[in-house]
Amino acid sequence: MTSQSDTDKFEQHRQDKIEKLAALGIDPYGSRYDQVEPAESIKARFQDEQEGQHARCAGRIVLFRDIGKLVFITLRDRSGTIQVGLSKSILKDQWPLAKLLDLGDIIGAVGQLGRTRTGEITIWVEENGLAFLSKCLAQPPEKFHGLADIDQRYRQRYVDLWANPEVMERFKKRSAIIATIRQFLEARGFLEVETPMMQAIAGGAAAKPFITHHNSLDLDLYLRISPELFLKRLLVGGLERVFEINRSFRNEGLSRRHNPEFTMIEVYQAYGDYNVMMDLTEELIGSCVAAHCADTNVTFGDCDVNLARPWRRARYADLLKEHSGCDIDDIDAVRRKARSLELDESAMDDAVVVNEVFEATVEDALIDPTFVLDYPAVLCPLTKRSKTDPRYADRFELFIAGMELANAYTELNDPAQQYENFLVQLKGQEDTMATMDTDFIKALKYGMPPAGGLGIGIDRLVMILTGATTIRDVILFPHLKPVDAPTPG
């Protein structure tokens, strides 16, 4: 016997039950089922145990205990679980149907609420109160360990979601966090907008894009690496406060913090600057913490993270000094440090070496939320330079648990300076497909109000707030290599 025929045998047994149901005139794939109450709300309202209460619920059979003339079912729906009891003496003519149920089936149940001997709240299904809504033909995962194989969990998220309740909880929380963000911004007068995901010029970041092709225009297009340049066009247009919760795409390596397509939010506020955005960031994420975390201390892998406000604000140069011992202006010292970190600095520009040392020594150490302020200007082509020291740009990044969570700056609105920066950026970046965005320069020539702009990695934020140390646990269908299709025949 091969395993394939075992699987077929399993499916055949269940197929047989479908045919038995059909012979009884019952559609195993059911239909509309109204007035369904979530399992957890049924249990909540029965706490007072008033006699004669009815309930109507629907869900998937995740546990099945057949003890003769009595069957106990644990039914799972989006809210949780509830026990459903089938009794031969109550079901009467419908009793034989109880023996056609299997683990994994989706059913509806109506009946009296009661408690069993051990106190479990149970829906005792009444006569004709059992509804077949969908037969499960495929074999469900093991009931106690759930679906544990990581690859299968991501590939078959449709099983993972009900086999592992904490998975469903995490994705419900993700939705709730995004709802909180929307409410927060809408309450402050920000308008949610949508800008192109297919762009002729992939701008707003330095990353390798994915290429796609428009047939009838015979035109190569890029999947956006950032919505930034379009959102700033909207500032020129006078929308003044906009945000986009956007999927962006970067053709780079995968890691526990990187998925090729990821969700971020970008926010632009006319007449603001990066200090305004820093306050906004702290309040925005703070409101998510308040709404969705039990308290401000969260665990993230091996880290204990304290999210209590206010958050530390420290200059880039000061953090470099603190963690590497190097003065940012002493390039020889920085290069010595780079060599001691086994970085090959010989071919790097000064600013790049500084940033490499910064990333190697500082970022991992920023566990509690830390705003890193005032980046070297050469690293920031879209950012306005500091009025007091033009070597630095008015930009911050927010780090939590060693992870870059947000990036914001005072937007550069000088078209001549922006044009110069683009030219510098284009040198030696052929592999990023970077192209001069002359239309963006033209837009700036019409006048863009001074503005603060902010980007927050939504996936990473959800990771922090739900304790998921890999980005694939907060993305419903993370990128995976496709499985080879089985050869037909």
Place this chain on the structure above:
RNA sequence: GGGAGUGUAGCUCAGUCGGUAGAGCAACGCACUUUUAAUGCGUAGGUCCUGGGUUCGAGUCCCAGCACUCUCACCA
């Protein structure tokens, strides 16, 4: 692309020194009207990832490949 690890029943996993493949759950059959991962008895289920090699004999040792995981590199 580099390094490390994993791959055994549908699922979760054992498998000792190289000596004819094991458990729990799921499945199938029987019993059971208050179970809680129900229980008891019975049955069935294997390309030990793939291909080579060593050996009288390989799930086990060696080589190569594949897949996945972790990690490093890449990554405004």
